Amino acid sequence: MVTTTYQVQGMTCGHCVSAVSAEVGAIPGVNDVQVDLAAGRVSVTSEQPLDENAVRAAVDEAGYELLGA
Template sequence: MVNTTYQVQGMTCGHCVSAVSAEVGAIPGVQDVQVDLAAGRVTVSSDQPLDPAAVRAAVDEAGYDLVDA
């Protein structure tokens, strides 16, 4: 299992958490998505390392911005 944490800007409420969780959770290989709204962090558990472009696209589709590390 691979756990990766991403910083996401623009999340402010429970709907934000649901939207990001749904979009990122739809990426093939993702097993779990945990969103820390207060910290703006999304931790993704997957069965293999994820393509950063796929994560960025999913966060963008949800309406938020992935912060470059």
């Protein structure tokens, strides 16, 4: 298992957390997503290291911006 923590901009409430969790959680190979709303951090646990572009696309699809890992 690999857990990578990303910085995500724009999340403001529990709905935002749900939206990001759902989109990132739908990436193939992702086992768990933990969001720290106050810190703007999203920790993604997966079987294999993920393509950051896939994570970026999922965060974008949810309506937010991935700033980096």
